[in-house]
Amino acid sequence: MAGAGTSIADDFYDRLADLKAFDATKSGVQGLVTRRASEVPRIFQRISEHQHASGRIEMDHQAAVPVIDLAGSQREEAVAEIRRACQEWGFFQLVGHGVPPGAMENALVGVRAFHEGDPEVKAALYSRDGGRAAKYSSNFDLYASRVANWRDTLTCRMLPDPPKPEELPQSCSLNDSAKHTKCWNIGRTRKHVGPCKLGDSVMHIPVMDMKHLLLCSELVKHSVNASHSISYPHTDLPWRLSGFQTDPAMQEEPKEIIDDGEELCTTSAKGVQPNEDEKLSEDELLMADSVLKCQCGVFLSLVIDNRMNAFDFINLTTEKEALFEYSKHIGNLGHTLFELLSEALGLNPAHLEEMECNQGQILFCHYYPPCPEPEVAIGTSAHSDSGFLTVLLQDHIGGLQVLHNDKWVEVPPIPGALVINIADLLQLISNDRFKSVEHRVVAKREGPRISIACFFSTHFHPCSTRLYGPIKELISEENPPLYKEIMVIDYVAYYYSRGLDGKSTISHFRLS
Numbered sequence: 001m002a003g004a005g006t007s008i009a010d011d012f013y014d015r016l017a018d019l020k021a022f023d024a025t026k027s028g029v030q031g032l033v034t035r036r037a038s039e040v041p042r043i044f045q046r047i048s049e050h051q052h053a054s055g056r057i058e059m060d061h062q063a064a065v066p067v068i069d070l071a072g073s074q075r076e077e078a079v080a081e082i083r084r085a086c087q088e089w090g091f092f093q094l095v096g097h098g099v100p101p102g103a104m105e106n107a108l109v110g111v112r113a114f115h116e117g118d119p120e121v122k123a124a125l126y127s128r129d130g131g132r133a134a135k136y137s138s139n140f141d142l143y144a145s146r147v148a149n150w151r152d153t154l155t156c157r158m159l160p161d162p163p164k165p166e167e168l169p170q171s172c173s174l175n176d177s178a179k180h181t182k183c184w185n186i187g188r189t190r191k192h193v194g195p196c197k198l199g200d201s202v203m204h205i206p207v208m209d210m211k212h213l214l215l216c217s218e219l220v221k222h223s224v225n226a227s228h229s230i231s232y233p234h235t236d237l238p239w240r241l242s243g244f245q246t247d248p249a250m251q252e253e254p255k256e257i258i259d260d261g262e263e264l265c266t267t268s269a270k271g272v273q274p275n276e277d278e279k280l281s282e283d284e285l286l287m288a289d290s291v292l293k294c295q296c297g298v299f300l301s302l303v304i305d306n307r308m309n310a311f312d313f314i315n316l317t318t319e320k321e322a323l324f325e326y327s328k329h330i331g332n333l334g335h336t337l338f339e340l341l342s343e344a345l346g347l348n349p350a351h352l353e354e355m356e357c358n359q360g361q362i363l364f365c366h367y368y369p370p371c372p373e374p375e376v377a378i379g380t381s382a383h384s385d386s387g388f389l390t391v392l393l394q395d396h397i398g399g400l401q402v403l404h405n406d407k408w409v410e411v412p413p414i415p416g417a418l419v420i421n422i423a424d425l426l427q428l429i430s431n432d433r434f435k436s437v438e439h440r441v442v443a444k445r446e447g448p449r450i451s452i453a454c455f456f457s458t459h460f461h462p463c464s465t466r467l468y469g470p471i472k473e474l475i476s477e478e479n480p481p482l483y484k485e486i487m488v489i490d491y492v493a494y495y496y497s498r499g500l501d502g503k504s505t506i507s508h509f510r511l512s
C-alpha cells in the first residue's frame with residue numbers, strides 16, 4: 001500500500017536498482033547526455049526537493065555577494081572586508097588574489113578535456129573508493145542523497161599526500177617527433193582522436209585539452225605577425241585567429257572535410273606562415289589563446305609535414321600538470337587567506353595555519369553537462385561544505401547560488417575571480433563567528449559548466465587525528481563553546497552518510 005505522500009507508482013519504483021544501473025555505466029551524467037537523453041531520468045528528478053522547504057525558497061536579485069580586491073586594498077582594509085563577508089555572507093568573491101589567469105584557465109580546460117575525453121580512460125578511474133588519490137564518479141553521495149545531481153566529478157587529493165603523477169588522468173601526449181611539427185591548421189571534428197603516433201600525417205587534438213592551448217600560445221609566441229588574420233566563417237564559430245600571415249603561394253581556401261564520423265574532419269589552413277619580424281603584443285597573445293579556449297569542439301590539428309619549418313612546440317603541458325600547477329597556486333593563496341582569516345578573528349596571523357587548517361587540499365573538478373529539463377533537476381543540491389575553507393573556480397556559465405537572509409542569491413561569474421566560502425569546520429572552530437552557508441548549483445540548458453572546488457580539510461590521507469573544537473581564545477563566559485570537540489574524519493563520515501543535505505552535519509555536532 002502506498003504510504004502517506006507516496007503514490008502507487010512510487011511503490012513500484014526501484015530507485016536503488018536505477019542508481020546501480022546508472023553507476024554501472026561508469027560514464028556519469030555526461031554519458032547520458034552523449035546518448036542524447038531528452039528527459040531527465042527519475043533518479044535526478046527533484047520533485048521531492050520541491051516539496052521540501054529548501055525547494056520553495058525565493059530568489060533575491062538585488063543582494064550581491066561581496067567582491068574583495070586583495071591587490072587593491074591595504075591589509076587592515078582587506079581583513080575588515082573579509083571579516084564582514086564571513087560574518088554576514090559566509091561567501092565572497094576574490095580578485096587581485098595573485099593566482100595567474102593562465103593557471104586557472106588551464107585547469108578549467110584540463111578538467112573539461114578529461115570529462116569530454118576518452119570514455120575508457122574515465123571508466124578506468126570511476127570509483128567510490130575514498131582511499132584513491134584520484135578518482136572519477138558521478139555524485140559522491142549517489143546512494144545517500146534524496147536526489148541525484150546533474151553533475152560528474154573528477155576528484156584529486158593534492159595534499160598532504162599528493163598523488164603520484166601516474167595516478168592522475170593520463171592525457172594524450174605528444175612524442176618528441178611532434179615537437180618539430182612543421183605546419184598547422186585549425187579545424188574541428190566530432191570525434192575525439194587519441195594521441196598521435198610517430199609518423200602520423202595528421203593529428204587532431206581537442207583544443208579543450210589545455211596542452212593544446214599552451215601549444216597554441218607557443219605557436220603564437222614563436223611565429224607571429226599582427227598584420228594579417230585568418231578567419232574561418234565556415235566553421236560557424238564566431239572566432240578568428242589573428243597574428244598569422246598567409247603565404248599567397250600556398251594559400252588555400254579553408255575547407256572542412258567531414259566524413260562519416262568515424263574518421264577525422266579537418267579544416268585546412270595550408271600556407272600559414274610565420275613572420276618572425278613582427279610579434280604579437282601580450283594582449284593579442286591572450287586574445288588568441290582565449291578565443292581558442294572558449295570554443296567547444298574546435299580542434300587544433302597539427303599537420304606533420306616537411307614543407308615548413310616554422311614552429312617549434314615546446315613546454316607541452318598535460319592536464320595533470322595543469323591541476324598540479326593550479327593546486328600549488330591555490331595552496332599559496334590558502335596560506336594568505338588563513339592568515340587574513342586568523343586576523344579577522346582577532347588571532348595571531350599564523351593561528352589557523354598552526355592548527356593545520358590548510359594542511360589538506362582536495363580538488364573536486366565538476367562537470368555539469370547541459371540539462372534537457374533544468375526545471376526538474378539540480379546541478380548540486382543545497383549544502384554547506386564540510387572542510388575549513390573552499391576556494392572555487394567557476395567558468396562563465398553561472399548557476400551557483402548562496403543562501404542569504406533566507407533567499408537564494410546568484411554568485412555571478414566574474415572573469416578572473418575566485419569564490420571563497422567558509423566551510424563547516426571553520427564555523428565550528430570560530431564558534432559561529434564565521435558562517436558556513438548553504439549553497440547550490442541550478443541545472444541549466446546551457447553548458448557544460450565547469451567548476452573546480454578546492455577544499456581545505458584534514459581528513460585526507462594521511463588523515464589528521466587532531467581534535468578540533470571552538471578556539472579557546474574565542475570563548476568566554478559570554479561566548480560559551482557551541483560545539484563538541486571532534487576529529488575531522490568523524491565529522492566527514494557523518495557528512496558523507498547524509499549526502500548533500502543542507503546544514504544537517506554541523507547541527508548534529510552542536511552542544512545542546
Ligand SMILES: O=C(O)CCC(=O)C(=O)O
Nearest residue numbers: 364366385400441451453
Ligand atoms: O560547482 C559549484 O559552483 C559549487 C560546487 C560545490 O558547492 C561543492 O563542490 O561543494
Ligand SMILES: [Fe+2]
Nearest residue numbers: 383384385439
Ligand atoms: Fe559546496
